[in-house]
Each structure stands twice: as C-alpha cells, then as structure tokens.
Amino acid sequence: MAATDVLLRADAVTRRFGSFTAVDAVSLHVAPGEIVGLLGANGAGKTTLIRALLGLLLPTEGRVEAFGRTPDRTTRRRLGYVPQGLGLWPTLTVSENVSFASAAFGSVPPALDPALAAVGDRLVGEIGLGLQRQLAFAVALAHAPALLVLDEPTSGVEPQARARLWDTVHDQAELGTGVLVTTHYMQEAQQCDRLVLMSHGRAVAAGTERDIVGSTTACEVETAHWAEAFAALDRAGLPVTLTGRRVRLADTPPGTVRATLDTAGLTGEVREVPATLEEKMTVIDRAAAA
Incomplete structure (x- = not known):
C-alpha cells in the first residue's frame, strides 16, 4: 500500500521499559475508511503500542508515522483519541468538556445528542459510565478527525450501549475516517475490517477473522x-x-x-x-x- 494511502503506520515498533519488552517489533497500518482491530488479552501490549503510535511514548526501536510524518502537534489536530481512562474532566460539566475540547482544536462545539444534552449541566463525575463513554466519543469527534484511535472504548459498558458506540464507529468509517480500536472482546472482531492479534507484546496474527482462524x-x-x-x-x-x-x-x-x-x-x-x-x-x- 502506498504511503499516501496510509493514515497511521507502525514499522517493527519495539518499546522496552528497562529489561521488560512491552511491545516487540509490531507492524500495522490503518487506511482511510477502514476499521482495524487490535486484539489481545489484558497485558498483551496494546495500550503501550497505542501510546507509541500517538507519539506519547518514543519507540525503543522501529518507526511510527501519522499522516506520513513523525507524530507531533500538527498530526494530533487530525486525530481523535479515546483512551482507556476516557480523557474527560470529571469536575467539569458535560457541556464544558465538549466546549473545552472544541476550543483546544479550534472547532465549533457540536450539538449533543439527546441523551447527553439531558445531562449537559451535570458534572461528568456524576453521570454513569455508559454516558461518560458516549461523551468521550463526542469529544474525540468534535473536530472531525481523519483518524480515530480507540483504546478499549466499550470496556465495562452494557450490551446496548456497546452496540450504539459501534454504530458510531461504523458511521465514521463510512465517512472515510480510519479507525484503530483495541479490545479484549473477541466478539467485537466481527465489527472490524482487519485484525491484528497481540500476545506477550508481539503481533502473532493478522488479517480477517477467517484468515486468522484458518483451518484450526x-x-x-x-x-x-x-x-x-x-x-x-x-x-x-x-x-x-x-x-x-x-x-x-x-x-x-x-x-x-x-x-x-x-x-x-x-x-x-x-x-x-x-x-x-x-x-x-x-x-x-x-x-x-x-
């Protein structure tokens, strides 16, 4: 695939912490309009790889590119990120969180959907996890990013709310947004176009679900x-x-x-x-x- 067709790329990325290798020579790429699932058990190295891809951690070895260049503030403006911890301000209201994120990216605050609008004046720390995750998506999408990176976005969410969040992911992909999503829910693999499976810091399989299962x-x-x-x-x-x-x-x-x-x-x-x-x-x- 040509470099111009890739939004996010990792080439043989390794990240060590002292003598511990959290990510070991992992390669992957995300193109516009596709959903790439990064799967693996807790501790497989998914979050460390995500942080390296975002430029939050420097790779010990290998290379990371976002939009054809080393990740920096310029590439960050084209990217939406939902971390495991959601990245919200619990002591601000729902509406204030959206306004703050929009101001940081120089965009107009989007209209909240009815469920979030109904709690717009409440502190984020006082609303349920399902609404918090919905808000994290709204904040990540407020500046219309070309790339969406989601780290365990549905963890701890009940099935109906999980399905609604995946509807949002598919809507973004249909608009041409590239999506990289980590999960340890194997059933969510069916929502992805391609998969990269990690185990003990290594990428151990890649392709569609059918490719990976093969004749097993x-x-x-x-x-x-x-x-x-x-x-x-x-x-x-x-x-x-x-x-x-x-x-x-x-x-x-x-x-x-x-x-x-x-x-x-x-x-x-x-x-x-x-x-x-x-x-x-x-x-x-x-x-x-x-």
Missing part, C-alpha cells in the same frame, strides 16, 4: 455430566472452555479428549468443529507462552 478446529463435548467433564479435562491440562453446557477444547485431537473422559469414567459425544476466534487466540497464547 476444536472439540465439542456434549454430555449430561458437563461439569465433571470440564473438571476432568481441566485437570489433564487441556485448553477447556464452556459454551453454555457444552465443553469445548481448542486445537485438541478428539482421541485425546475421549481418552481423558474414559479415564475419568465419563461418557459423552465428542465431535470436531471449526474453532472460534477466541479459541484460536487461546491456541496462540499457549504457543507464545511456551
């Missing part, structure tokens, strides 16, 4: 004794999870599952099924930690 399979166990089956498989050190009352094991041969159940004196139907993205991530994490 899982075993699904259906048994009336699901709790006992889960416990037996867990004791055997297998990567076991629950979906409802069905026990699932990523990248595990059916024969291994059946043998473990037989040893525990348990019966059930064992079948091989396509793995989910979350199960693929489990496989990747186990390999990275080995």
